[in-house]
Amino acid sequence: MHEFLAQLINGISLGGIYALIALGYTMVYGIIGLINFAHGDVYTLGSFFALTILTALGVSGELHGVALVVDVAIALIGAALLCGIAGVLIERLAYRRLRNAPRLAPLITAIGVSFILENVMQIWKGPSPVPFPAVVPNPSVMIAGVAVGAQQMLVVGLAVVMMVALQLFIHNTRLGRAMRATAQDRDAAQLMGININKTIMLTFLIGSALAGVAGFVSGVYYQSTWFFNGFGAGLKAFTAAVLGGIGNIGGAMLGGFLIGIIESFATWKFGGQWSNVTVFAILILVLVFRPSGLLGEAVFDRA
Amino acid sequence: MLRLERVSKRFGELVAVNGISLNVLRGTIAAIIGPNGAGKSTLFNAITGIYPPSSGEIFFEEKRIDGWPTHRIAAAGIARTFQNIRLFSFMAAIDNVLAGEDAHLHARLWDSLLHTPRQRREEKEARERARELLRFVGLEGVSETYARNLPYGSQRRLEIARALASRPKLLLLDEPAAGMNPREKAELGDLVRAIRERGITVLLIEHDMGLVMRICEEITVLDYGECIAHGTPTEVRNDPRVIAAYLGTAVA
Numbered sequence: 001m002h003e004f005l006a007q008l009i010n011g012i013s014l015g016g017i018y019a020l021i022a023l024g025y026t027m028v029y030g031i032i033g034l035i036n037f038a039h040g041d042v043y044t045l046g047s048f049f050a051l052t053i054l055t056a057l058g059v060s061g062e063l064h065g066v067a068l069v070v071d072v073a074i075a076l077i078g079a080a081l082l083c084g085i086a087g088v089l090i091e092r093l094a095y096r097r098l099r100n101a102p103r104l105a106p107l108i109t110a111i112g113v114s115f116i117l118e119n120v121m122q123i124w125k126g127p128s129p130v131p132f133p134a135v136v137p138n139p140s141v142m143i144a145g146v147a148v149g150a151q152q153m154l155v156v157g158l159a160v161v162m163m164v165a166l167q168l169f170i171h172n173t174r175l176g177r178a179m180r181a182t183a184q185d186r187d188a189a190q191l192m193g194i195n196i197n198k199t200i201m202l203t204f205l206i207g208s209a210l211a212g213v214a215g216f217v218s219g220v221y222y223q224s225t226w227f228f229n230g231f232g233a234g235l236k237a238f239t240a241a242v243l244g245g246i247g248n249i250g251g252a253m254l255g256g257f258l259i260g261i262i263e264s265f266a267t268w269k270f271g272g273q274w275s276n277v278t279v280f281a282i283l284i285l286v287l288v289f290r291p292s293g294l295l296g297e298a299v300f301d302r303a
Numbered sequence: 304m305l306r307l308e309r310v311s312k313r314f315g316e317l318v319a320v321n322g323i324s325l326n327v328l329r330g331t332i333a334a335i336i337g338p339n340g341a342g343k344s345t346l347f348n349a350i351t352g353i354y355p356p357s358s359g360e361i362f363f364e365e366k367r368i369d370g371w372p373t374h375r376i377a378a379a380g381i382a383r384t385f386q387n388i389r390l391f392s393f394m395a396a397i398d399n400v401l402a403g404e405d406a407h408l409h410a411r412l413w414d415s416l417l418h419t420p421r422q423r424r425e426e427k428e429a430r431e432r433a434r435e436l437l438r439f440v441g442l443e444g445v446s447e448t449y450a451r452n453l454p455y456g457s458q459r460r461l462e463i464a465r466a467l468a469s470r471p472k473l474l475l476l477d478e479p480a481a482g483m484n485p486r487e488k489a490e491l492g493d494l495v496r497a498i499r500e501r502g503i504t505v506l507l508i509e510h511d512m513g514l515v516m517r518i519c520e521e522i523t524v525l526d527y528g529e530c531i532a533h534g535t536p537t538e539v540r541n542d543p544r545v546i547a548a549y550l551g552t553a554v555a
Contacts, residue, residue, distance in 0.1 A: 165416075173415035173422065174401075174408045174429075181391045181402040188389040191351055193377035193406030193469050202412065 005146045007268045008261060013152040013221065015260020016159030020214035021237035022244070022252035023166065024087075024207030030183045030247035031203045032099060037110040038090060040234015041117035042083050042208045046215020047225035048121060050079040051132055063135050072135060076158075080212040087208025088201050096197070114231075121227035129226040132219035155217045162210055163253050169206075170249065179203055183247070232276070236263070239283040245293025254294060304329040304504050305350070305381075305473055310359030310369075312345050319345040321528040322359070327473070327521070332495060332505045334515045336539075337525035338548070343508045344386055346525070347475050351383050352376045363473070378406040382471035384462040386478045386508075392451035396442060396461050399450050400433040403468030433468060440464045440494060456487045463494065467503070474498060476507040480514050492518045516540065524548070 021043050028036045053075045063071055094113050098106040136154055140147040170176035181189040182199045190196050218233070219225050240259040244251025259279060266278035286293065305327040312320040320342040327333050335343050349356045352373040361369040368376050382403070391399050408429060414422035437443050440460040445453060450461060459479055466474055476495070480488045488511060495518055499505055509515050515522065516536045524532040524539060526548040532539055539545055 174410045175415050177402050178405050180394055184391040185389050190373040191377055192403045193374050195374050
């Protein structure tokens with residue numbers, strides 16, 4: 001029982017990261033029908049940006065007090081912002097011209113962008129994993145007999161806050177409404193005076209910024225990052241988005257946490273070498289038996 | 304208010320619209336009629352920028368608008384509804400109307416993220432206007448219902464409310480009475496008149512001759528992409544070419 005709870009908490013933390021990445025997949029799919037395979041690499045980019053910012057701030061170890069709050073906030077917001085800008089640039093340079101092309105064209109382009117980002121990041125920080133400073137102290141509290149670390153709470157807390165904020169944004173603001181409208185009927189949205197280029201840009205901005213947040217928290221959580229991290233994490237987050245119902249925002253969150261929990265339990269029960277097998281076996285089962293996912297497909301709106 | 308000068312639209316070999324000139328006067332209710340495939344909807348698409356014309360010029364309030372992006376034409380004051388309803392089906396009725404207001408709202412990303420007073424005030428006023436519009440088209444009771452769950456006639460009304468939300472000077476209605484029963488058609492006629500009372504010019508495509516003859520002042524008749532007649536309901540009804548091409552079969 002104790003081990004079960006411990007693994008559950010591990011899974012939820014891991015799932016928080018997947019959920020944050022999955023949101024970007026699902027938002028972009030919802031609005032332009034593209035599986036943005038470069039999205040996982042934007043997540044890695046987030047951890048690189050955060051690392052660079054922390055280094056520039058002279059941070060190399062655990063922080064406390066005001067410095068903890070200020071430096072973490074700067075790295076987090078900086079990584080999110082820079083990733084958001086990167087996402088917008090990717091959309092502008094690589095995808096916009098292909099918006100009305102056959103679906104395969106932007107998909108291949110996305111894979112190409114993914115390779116480019118991976119190679120750029122390899123040149124940037126080298127081919128080996130890079131240490132990420134353990135900025136956040138990790139005292140643990142006992143919950144139902146299980147030690148829960150502060151870093152785990154940070155991961156889950158940030159993920160949940162971001163998701164709630166995203167839901168509020170999408171349902172209660174002008175720009176969120178424009179996003180939903182564009183996702184549901186792009187031509188009609190345009191005819192109602194909605195600027196769909198700006199709206200699509202905004203979708204990439206927000207989705208990529210969330211990946212940046214995920215990149216930052218993963219650095220804090222694992223104390224390491226690697227140019228190739230986004231490949232595996234991106235695929236799993238994509239699986240999460242499909243599991244929840246791609247295009248569906250609530251589904252991405254649900255799918256993210258489920259995939260995290262499944263992976264954590266698979267590692268525990270079958271060993272680490274089986275965790276990917278289990279996750280992707282689930283992807284195949286979902287695609288075969290419930291292709292529209294647990295909560296249904298491409299609605300953007302359903303929470 | 305809206306002037307078309309020799310507007311043509313070709314799709315490859317097919318000439319869907321051929322040299323149509325048209326002048327819609329401010330404050331009127333005008334109609335375009337004609338058999339299926341006569342090019343009526345193509346003309347709407349040309350006006351609203353979905354398929355810009357192959358040749359010819361379109362002026363709206365003396366500004367040349369052909370070639371403008373769709374959202375800019377919408378912002379200039381032309382709104383439309385669709386023959387096959389195209390509401391945002393997974394959005395509440397009121398959110399559909401609010402989406403129509405988009406071009407008149409100013410909240411930036413910053414305002415939305417920080418929930419600034421400006422964003423809150425703007426959203427509150429926008430909701431108030433949206434509720435008023437839903438009342439105006441007779442949908443006040445269903446503002447929180449998903450568009451797809453509304454009955455057909457209500458969906459058509461909601462499309463009109465959404466179009467009005469963009470504060471158009473000119474409203475294009477594409478077969479607004481399609482699929483409506485006689486009572487709904489009568490109410491629609493009243494609604495279109497009430498829209499005109501608000502100072503909005505209306506141009507509609509409609510197959511229901513009874514409705515067109517009752518509410519419109521100007522009628523343009525298209526056949527095979529060409530304009531074959533233009534005038535008041537009485538003039539059009541008595542035009543021999545119209546009777547031959549269209550009314551002769553449709554009314555008989």
